[in-house]
Amino acid sequence: ESDFRDAAEDYPFTANRELERFFYYLKHPATKKIIEHDIQIDFDSLKFPIKRAKKLKKPTYLENDKFEVLIEHSVYRVVEFLKLMGTPVEDKTALTHFENLKNNFEPLSLSPDLINDYGIIRLLFDKVRKQINEIYYAACFIVGIYTGMRPNALSEIIISKCLITEDGHDLLISKEHKGKAETLKLFDDKWVAIPIIKDAIAAAKIIGKFKNND
Numbered sequence: 001e002s003d004f005r006d007a008a009e010d011y012p013f014t015a016n017r018e019l020e021r022f023f024y025y026l027k028h029p030a031t032k033k034i035i036e037h038d039i040q041i042d043f044d045s046l047k048f049p050i051k052r053a054k055k056l057k058k059p060t061y062l063e064n065d066k067f068e069v070l071i072e073h074s075v076y077r078v079v080e081f082l083k084l085m086g087t088p089v090e091d092k093t094a095l096t097h098f099e100n101l102k103n104n105f106e107p108l109s110l111s112p113d114l115i116n117d118y119g120i121i122r123l124l125f126d127k128v129r130k131q132i133n134e135i136y137y138a139a140c141f142i143v144g145i146y147t148g149m150r151p152n153a154l155s156e157i158i159i160s161k162c163l164i165t166e167d168g169h170d171l172l173i174s175k176e177h178k179g180k181a182e183t184l185k186l187f188d189d190k191w192v193a194i195p196i197i198k199d200a201i202a203a204a205k206i207i208g209k210f211k212n213n214d
Contacts, residue, residue, distance in 0.1 A: 008046035015048040071145070074138035075196060076101045077108075078203045081135045085112055087202055091195035108135075115210070136207050139200035147191040149174065159205050163193055172197060 008015075026039045062070075079094045089095050108131055115132075144154055153174040164171050170193040193201075 004041045005046060008048050011048050015046075070141060072101060073105060074141045074145075074200075076105055077135050077138040078142060078196070078200050080108055081110075081203050081206075082199055084108060084110060085115065085206055087206065090198045090202075094196055094199070115206070132207055132210075135203055139204040139207075142200040143172070143197055146194060146197055147172065149191060159201060159208050163198065163201060164190075166190075170198060172201070 013019075027041070075091070075094050076098065079089055079091070079098055082089050083098075109127065110131060114128060140154070143149065143157070156175040157172075158175065162172055162174070164173060171190045172193040173190045175189075191197075
């Protein structure tokens with residue numbers, strides 16, 4: 001028993017459940033028959049060195065190449081979905097580059113009829129559900145990355161009422177302000193809605209009808 005205690009004090013790794021399970025097997029009657037020795041040691045009584053968890057350094061920014069891939073993927077999925085549903089696309093620049101991006105991503109295996117029946121078939125077709133979620137997350141990413149909205153502001157978006165026009169400018173608001181648009185502050189309560197943001201909202205609005213999510 002003293003050998004175990006000495007070894008525990010110099011144990012170079014973390015004492016985890018796997019090690020505890022190993023001790024359980026050591027004390028098992030079957031083990032006694034194999035090694036012809038009765039080992040009786042209480043795992044909880046052993047004193048292991050305190051291991052401090054190493055803090056992993058996470059990047060505080062999104063690298064350019066990863067940012068570009070995410071943007072291209074998100075924009076392509078939103079535009080592809082709107083074209084599929086016959087919904088006008090606001091971002092004409094995205095439309096210009098749409099054909100060039102086709103080779104970078106697999107096409108959606110969706111159709112308007114399939115989307116309309118989504119509420120019924122989403123539990124049956126996992127691939128359809130994943131693609132719908134992919135489009136929705138792409139829309140959320142576009143709104144978040146182009147506005148810089150905080151997570152709490154994003155969560156307060158009411159999709160069906162979030163786009164307004166003020167002095168000829170399209171704006172996005174994060175919550176319902178009944179008749180008080182003039183009191184909202186730019187980049188605080190409202191954000192400029194560039195064309196691709198309006199496309200993202202349009203895609204989210206279509207999906208929201210079937211996800212019962214506004």
